[in-house]
Structures are given as structure tokens and as C-alpha cells.
Amino acid sequence: MNNLGKRQPLGIQRVYIFYALSYLGFKFEAFKTARFGYEKLQNLKIPSAWQDDIDLATLKVRAKPFSDKEGFAVICNRCMNTNALINQAGDLCTSCGHPFVRNFTGFDTLPLVEFVPRAEIPPKKVMEFLKMDPPEEGNGFQPQKNAKKQGRGGLDGWQQENRDEQTMQFGQNDDLENDLFTNRMLEWLESQVNPDQYKPVEVDERILKSMRFEEIFIVDYSQLCPQWPKKYYKNMVPDVAITNCDKCCKFFLQDEYEFAYMEKGCCPFCKHVEKDKGVKNVYGSLADMNHR
Numbered sequence: 387m388n389n390l391g392k393r394q395p396l397g398i399q400r401v402y403i404f405y406a407l408s409y410l411g412f413k414f415e416a417f418k419t420a421r422f423g424y425e426k427l428q429n430l431k432i433p434s435a436w437q438d439d440i441d442l443a444t445l446k447v448r449a450k451p452f453s454d455k456e457g458f459a460v461i462c463n464r465c466m467n468t469n470a471l472i473n474q475a476g477d478l479c480t481s482c483g484h485p486f487v488r489n490f491t492g493f494d495t496l497p498l499v500e501f502v503p504r505a506e507i508p509p510k511k512v513m514e515f516l517k518m519d520p521p522e523e524g525n526g527f528q529p530q531k532n533a534k535k536q537g538r539g540g541l542d543g544w545q546q547e548n549r550d551e552q553t554m555q556f557g558q559n560d561d562l563e564n565d566l567f568t569n570r571m572l573e574w575l576e577s578q579v580n581p582d583q584y585k586p587v588e589v590d591e592r593i594l595k596s597m598r599f600e601e602i603f604i605v606d607y608s609q610l611c612p613q614w615p616k617k618y619y620k621n622m623v624p625d626v627a628i629t630n631c632d633k634c635c636k637f638f639l640q641d642e643y644e645f646a647y648m649e650k651g652c653c654p655f656c657k658h659v660e661k662d663k664g665v666k667n668v669y670g671s672l673a674d675m676n677h678r
């Protein structure tokens with residue numbers, strides 16, 4: 387819907403799209419969205435049999451609050467901005483411009499944030515750095531600077547200082563790895579003035595080394611179009627298992643993808659059959675166990 391713009395999708399009438407949007411929007415109490423749909427319908431040629439129903443529904447929706455019911459908003463994983471369901475500028479965050487990455491079975495958004503390695507790092511090195519971090523509680527990670535000097539001795543992030551003072555050391559006990567990336571992401575956000583200037587978070591060697599390879603998705607779009615560059619994504623909520631089809635480059639929630647794959651015997655979007663499906667499964671579950 388957000389990507390529709392002025393395009394006329396092949397074989398689908400816009401009237402049907404907006405009617406479905408407004409009808410369901412009203413039903414689910416997403417009144418703002420429903421009102422948007424009905425307003426759009428006013429500019430289209432509606433089948434005469436529908437006219438009275440639509441006129442009545444348009445009136446009805448105007449009597450409702452101009453907002454969507456809670457829980458329908460789309461939260462951006464990059465800047466945490468709450469977005470309305472409809473954004474006519476495209477399927478992206480209205481605050482930072484980060485494109486939403488959707489699960490292609492349920493079309494809900496996935497907690498992925500795009501990043502790019504610095505241009506001077508050759509792609510081969512990027513892979514090397516990303517794979518470098520052994521995910522054993524971050525112990526294998528040796529920061530060049532003394533970021534780890536506080537140690538990991540404190541319980542629950544609380545550290546007893548010499549006097550009767552307690553200070554909260556955020557992130558010392560959590561994943562140090564994630565902190566480096568998150569800090570960089572926040573820095574990056576501050577440098578961006580408006581959503582039109584969206585650029586993926588740029589990360590340096592140190593951050594690349596600190597990231598967990600299981601949380602990274604490298605999508606090679608060049609197989610779809612030779613000019614398209616590779617894109618890098620980081621899963622910000624590692625508990626949400628995400629998978630990506632090598633062929634169509636679409637993202638899916640892992641379990642939904644597995645179910646669809648079992649049912650159809652292929653990728654639910656492009657019908658691609660993975661050769662090493664069995665092997666990959668085993669690897670995936672082991673990797674999951676390691677970082678819990």
C-alpha cells in the first residue's frame with residue numbers, strides 16, 4: 387500500500403484496494419487509515435451498486451476519532467519512532483527514512499536495520515571481520531581501546547564503587563557488541579537532519595568485528611539486477627528468528643518460512659527450492675543455541 391504511489395498495479399483495481407483498506411480499517415478500529423481509504427475512494431469511479439454504502443461509511447468514519455487503535459502503529463527499529471499505517475512517501479519511517487523490512491508471509495515489519503561497512507574496507511575483509519567474533523559471551527572480543535576495563539564482575543550491571551555509591555553501568559554486562567553498533571546508530575541518527583537524507587548506518591572495522599555473524603544478513607541483490615549493491619542488515623532483536631531467501635532476497639520470520647516451505651516444498655514467494663535445506667536447518671538451530 388505504501389509503495390503504491392501513483393502506480394496502477396497490474397490486474398487490480400485501485401477501487402478494490404482502497405475499499406478493502408477502508409472496510410477493514412473501520413472494522414479493526416483503525417479509523418485514521420479507514421478515513422484515508424474513503425477519501426481516496428472519493429476521487430475514483432466507484433461501481434454504482436457500492437455508492438450508497440460507501441457514502442454512508444464515509445459519514446460514519448468521520449464520526450470516529452481521527453486515529454488508529456493502539457497496536458497498529460509501526461515502530462521503526464532504527465529511531466524508535468511510531469509510524470502511522472499509511473505513509474504516502476513510501477514504506478519507510480517518517481522520522482529517519484529507514485525503509486521497513488517486511489516479513490513476506492505476514493507483511494509485518496522485521497527488526498532489521500540496514501548498515502554499510504566503510505567504503506575503504508574491501509568486501510573480503512568485511513566478511514572476515516564479521517565472522518571474527520566468537521560469540522562466547524563476548525569474551526573473544528578484544529577492543530583496541532579499554533572499553534572493557536570495567537570488567538564483567540558486577541551483578542546485574544550494578545557495580546559497587548569505593549564509597550557507598552552505586553552506579554548503573556549500562557551495557558557493561560549486556561552485549562558489548564550490540565552497544566557499539568547501537569551507539570553508532572544513534573550517532574548516525576543525530577547527524578541526519580530529515581528523512582530525505584536517509585543513509586544506512588556506516589560502520590568501521592571495530593564495530594564490524596564486534597558484531598555477531600548470526601545476526602547479520604548480507605543480501606546480494608546483484609542477482610536480481612547487476613547494478614544493485616549488496617545490502618547489509620543487522621537483526622536488532624536476536625530472539626526473533628529471521629530468514630532470507632537466497633533467490634528472491636525476501637525476508638521471512640523463520641518459523642513461518644519453515645511452515646510454508648514444508649507445505650509447498652519451496653520458498654513461498656519465488657518457489658525456489660533450496661538444495662541444502664536439511665543441512666542448513668541443523669546449522670541454524672545450533673547457532674541459535676550458542677548465543678542464548
Ligand SMILES: [Zn+2]
Pocket residue numbers: 462463464465466467479480481482483484
Ligand atoms: Zn526511523
Ligand SMILES: [Zn+2]
Pocket residue numbers: 631632633634635636653654655656657658
Ligand atoms: Zn524466495
